[in-house]
Ligand SMILES: Nc1ncnc2c1ncn2[C@@H]1O[C@H](COP(=O)(O)OP(=O)(O)OP(=O)(O)O)[C@@H](O)[C@H]1O
C-alpha cells in the first residue's frame with residue numbers, strides 16, 4: 542500500500558521583511574489576498590513591494606494594475622524607496638497596467654492601458670492577456686472600489702469579483718487585491734462585503750494612536766492553509782519600503 546506523502550503548500554515570499562514569518566514563510570501559492578485598511582495605511586506600498594521584490598529577489602514576474610494613480614506617478618512614488626520599476630518592465634518581469642490616464646483624459650505612452658469605461662469581460666480578458674504575456678506569477682489590483690467606478694454599471698462589481706475569482710484560480714497567480722474598509726476593526730472589512738469571501742486571506746493595515754502619535758499596525762485576519770496569530774504587529778514605512786516587526790517591539 543502506498544501512503545500519500547503530505548505535500549506542503551509552496552509559499553510565495555511577500556518581499557516584506559518580517560512579514561513572512563508570521564504566515565509560515567509566505568502566501569500559499571495561487572492564493573488571493575485582500576489587503577484592506579483606511580486611507581494612507583500603506584496598501585499601495587505593500588502591494589508594490591510584493592510585485593517589485595518578486596521580480597528583483599525571487600525571479601517571479603508580476604503585473605500591477607493601477608486604478609488609483611497613473612503608472613508614471615506610481616513609478617515615481619516607488620522610486621522614493623529605491624525601486625526602479627522601469628528596469629524590470631524593460632526586462633519583461635513587471636508589467637504595469639495603467640487604468641487611470643484614459644479616465645482623466647490624459648494621453649498615455651504606456652504599453653498596457655485600460656480604456657476609460659470597460660465591461661466586465663473585456664477587463665478580465667485584458668488582465669488575463671497581460672498575465673500570460675509576461676508569464677506572471679504575481680498580480681496586484683489596486684483597488685477594487687476603483688474597478689467599480691470604471692464599470693459601465695457599478696452594480697456589476699459582484700459579477701466582476703466572482704468572475705475574477707474564477708480566472709485567478711485558473712491562472713494560478715498569487716494575487717493581492719486592495720480595498721478600503723470604513724471600519725476594519727469592527728467586522729466591516731471591505732467596501733462591498735463580498736471581497737473577503739473570494740479572498741483566501743485577509744490582511745488589515747491600520748493606524749492607531751499611541752502617545753499622541755499614529756502608529757502603523759498589520760493584522761492577519763485570515764489566511765487559509767496557514768497557522769498565524771491574530772495579534773497586531775507594528776510596521777514602518779521607511780526608506781526601503783515596509784518592514785514588519787514580528788517581535789512586536791519598536792514602539
Ligand atoms: N518614501 C517614503 N518614506 C516613508 N514613508 C513614506 C514614503 N512614501 C510614502 N510614505 C508613507 O506612506 C503613506 C502612503 O502609503 P500608501 O500610498 O501605500 O497608502 P494607501 O493605503 O495606498 O493610501 P491611499 O488610501 O491613498 O491609496 C504616506 O502617507 C506616508 O506616510
Ligand SMILES: [Mg+2]
Pocket residue numbers: 584585586609683
Ligand atoms: Mg493606495
